[in-house]
Amino acid sequence: MAYLFNHPEDFTDELTEGFVAAYPQWVRRVPGGVVRSSRPPHGHVAVVVGGGSGHYPAFAGLVGPGLAHGAAMGNIFASPSAQQIYSVAKAAHTGGGVLFSYGNYAGDVLNFTQAQERLEAEGIPARTVRVTDDISSAPLAETAKRRGIAGDLTVFKVAGACADSGADLDEVVRVAARANDRTRSFGVAFAGCTLPGSSEPLFTVPPGKMAVGLGIHGEPGISEQDLPTADEAAELFVSTLLADLPEDVAAGGDVRGGRVGLILNGLGAVKSEELFVVYRRIRQMLDDVGLTVVEPEVGELVTSFQMAGVSLTLFWLDEELERYWTAPASTPAYRKGAVDEAEQGDAAGEQAESAVEELPPATAASRQAAEGVQAILEAVKAVLDDNAAELGRLDSVAGDGDHGIGMQRGAAAASAAGRQALADGAGAGTLLRLAGDAWADKAGGTSGALWGMALNAVGARVGNDLPPDAAAVSAGIADAGRKIMEFGKASLGDKTLLDVLLPFSDALSEQVGSGKSLRTAWDRAAEVADRSAEATAQMLPKMGRARPLAEKSLGTPDPGAVSMALVARTIGRQLHEGEPGPQESERKGETHG
Template sequence: MKKLINDPYQVVDETISGILKAHPYHLRMAEGSGRALVRADAPVKGKVAICTGGGSGHIPVFLGYVGPGLVDGVSIGNVFSSPSADDMLAVTKEVNGGAGVLYLFGNYQGDIMNFEMAAEMADMDDIRVEMSIGKDDVASAPRSEADRRRGVAGIFFAYKIAGAKADTMANLDEVKATTDAVIDATCTMGVALTPCTIPAAGEPTFTIADDEMELGMGIHGEPGIERGKLKPADEVTVIMAEKIIADLPFKSGDEVAVLVNGLGATPPEELYIIYNKAYDILQTHGLKVYRSYIGEYATSMEMAGVSLSLLKLNNEFKTLLDAPGFSPFLPQWSK
């Protein structure tokens, strides 16, 4: 795989440096860490701060969601590797506005371990921390074992709604309750067509034939639920949508937000072909699309593939989705 990089071991730090140079009015480095970014105006006094973090290689997850109405700060690990507890603590201290901090991140053991350590250290500095853990991947475990599910692209909805909730100056318990409710109401399923290559490894994360696809594969190349011959887009969409609709379950009359997410090397045309069929399937089930998001929201470097996410909406979720929010990677747009 050809890559436009310099030193494969400097990819993360050079990426961060480029982002800070490109967006100096929106982002800055947290004091005492080279792998911790915060919104330029942090901390916001009296507001619950939201921190996220995870491995590199998934832009705009994680650092692309830092900004007003979204997340206040992010700790950044090596490609597909958890950030350190010290970096997460640096973010926590930098964004703390006195109302407590919510850690919002995906369900991966390395992240959980390091963020729990960071929360313990923050407590020693009298900073209260709570955690909300994204777990929307329906392919990775049944709903009865939801705590084993991976966090994937559907965490976008949690970022957007948690950030908007915090902007209402709700307290930490209220922000966490709303965020957890969003996580419970979000389902995602994906399909991978090609692998990606971690720069320092220099070889693909997995192998797959040119005429094959894998349903349910994780964003780090974790095994999916079925590998087989590549199917037409409509057939793939039916499989993903029906699995998601049955999981929550969704019922006729529900309003939903829809996310069709490209994994890094899937052109917009293909994403809209997927959405075209997904919309028709939702209509058939009596589901009403309130908002739709099509593009790259959680990538896996140059992996080709797509994921489909649904969020079951209530009035609060709709209001918070509609609230303003901005990052250099994710400007808010009108319905």
């Protein structure tokens, strides 16, 4: 468990502050993460990595000459937001374009893709190489669906060394992609981790057993086996990885004479002495099959807070990849050889936040309606505070257990942004948009990006001229469903929040189309949302971190679907409090809210 923290919601900000204070010779803080304190030559490619916190030294500890140029830092086990990633990339960019590299998780894909599109819209070339080294998370025929775990380091190391050599963006992308194609990892866990402020671990392993095929976000393994000896663990690692060779290595027919980089990685609670015992047998086995190990790394390289687990990574080298794997690097947590002195950056402290934007004009009616919207945001915040633990429990069945705290952070940020917008005289549409941006930025992860997208979609339909009516709200929610499907690539039946949002939207549109008031239409649609959320218990997930653990989630509703239904019910109650009663409504001749 986590012993030393102040307030769980401040943990990431405070760890970042302390990290930068400890290592100013390597890193400086910018909004959203850190970049090198030294300035690379103008025109060099910037390699920007990132993901959730809780994996130190990934990701911030790998920023420095010979490795990454910047790291976007999300909350514990949650993707950084698109805004955070964009901010770090802008600070790291020196004119040669940006390569994003990160583990292949849904939230990271959503948010890094948004940041990449924003950079490209500004004329900054940006490309992506996702790390897909975890052989447990998808079969060999579907390597593009695999997760990124400790193999992150091989891709980041090669990409950073290549970029620092002066190669252009196309070349850095090519080399990084080849490194990813030639990296394979496999891990086991003996006990789960407990997040700051939580009292229970994200998963448990029965006594005398180990979980096989762990993730690095607190996800349980895909199966359980008897607890092995150190030698038996080593034999499992090596035999499993040698059965899953990169395509061009397998085509050679014999690995004898090959050369591999190697990472024996402790996930947080398995210490170096234990790892050396395991490495002794791994090295014997690799020697026996004629493989040469090149500059192995044994230690904590990509952790999972304090999870008791171990993973082995084999990085199949060729002459080019070996040159970059062995090249010098100097970062707070990873050092190799001697790097040249670089020019110190001229921004020694934290980069200034963006200037406050001028709010678009709004009518008095829209500003008054914004008060009702803010009351809804406050009610949503309160209900998510009350239900965060249960949402986290649902998520921990087959995911990483952070859904509750992510929704809690997002709602808190949205309500705070709404209060400020209201004080500044924003209309209802602008308040929703600013609340959505804040939700996405502070929550991070998949759900943060999607909820931010949803609030923005509704805000665009509501606008700042007229009070929100049933038709505008219904159309905005339909827009949100379409945008989320388009961007998140999920659809009905994939066991996601869409399995509530889409039926809810259809029911709301049908009720509004038949002339029902927003309050009445919402009540009936919320009933559909409740039933739809319950129905996800019998679905198998096809997207996100729960997908590799699909069978474990059977019988448990999707946490994103549950939180969507919970918010729908909460908004319905708030509409009843904020709208006139039936008799008054009839006297005024209203047909919608």
